[in-house]
Amino acid sequence: MRGAGRVFSVVVAVVSACVLGAVLPQASAEGNWDETATEFLDDGTEIQVWKAMENLDRTPNLASTLLSREGFLTVKGIVQVRPSAQATVNAGSVTVGLQIGCQVDLGGGMQVGAALSVGPWVSFTVSQYPGVTPGVGANAGGTVTGTIRPGTIAVVPLASKPLQGGYGAIKLSNIYIKVDACGGQTNIRTYVIGAVSTSTDDIQVPAYGQPKWL
Template identity: 40%
Template structure:
């Protein structure tokens, strides 16, 4: 029967996915390409931000569930202010973090599998003489993109950096791919101008 075959196929797919989550081992740390950007401000400063020393370690999640991803990331942001500007730099900050994308959000009552409902009757007779209606049920909603800052630091001079090493990342309630995109940014302020500059890493999958 087609419906029964579809249900068996869905259950088999979910079982295989869970086994994959439980049985997969952690890979070696994957180094990622450095990125850098530089601009000249209106008052004559050369402002540069660099994303460097980024890597990711992917691990099977401790809960061994289909909807959780887990890993460890390392990242460094370096800011440099060069040149002879026409106005002094009064303040500045440097920051770094990740943008995390979830394809399908299942945090609010996901139900994937078999459910009793009124939509399809396939003639399954119960032990008490009644009939049951069985249908695969999936409740989904669109995924999300979340900004996760790792830290910010005031710039006390023309050079500054922030390093985050082996930071634990865990994403719950997500079905499908989980993507990460790192960023590093710098802000400076003078009496005549405010400037912000950011650089982004290549998207990666957790």
């Protein structure tokens, strides 16, 4: 019992430090350098993937709470396929997505202090991009919603489209990102995946952005 009491005290201390030490996020912008990935198939086909034009505009959340993060993200994904004379490209696609991670989840209906409470589990919302195929979990309201738990990363495909003539591009401009009930660091990382199928090979080629805090 005494050992259990010590564990409980440590948990309370960690939670208190996360909440009391938190400050309201300030507005700021952060760009990211472009990333390129190139692969060659055994049949000589070349696949190039670009992650470009990335920018994150952080903004104080409208509710002025300590446990919510908001921002607007711009990113572009490009896939270019150059088939060899010996190969035929049967299909291909470009997918742009986002990875979201939260350091400390203060969910589970926990009451923090006298007036501050948070809902069950960390939740996130990312706006969808019209005109392209949405990722898994899209709803009629044009957003992707989901749940992440402490120490894990949520992978959110935002948009995907087939290649035409060996080329495809998607630009997401100022899409809305919101993460709630996160008491620690919230980080995001963008990605672009080029998927190509030829007469002899199949491959997926990713290009990742640098992690940044939200």
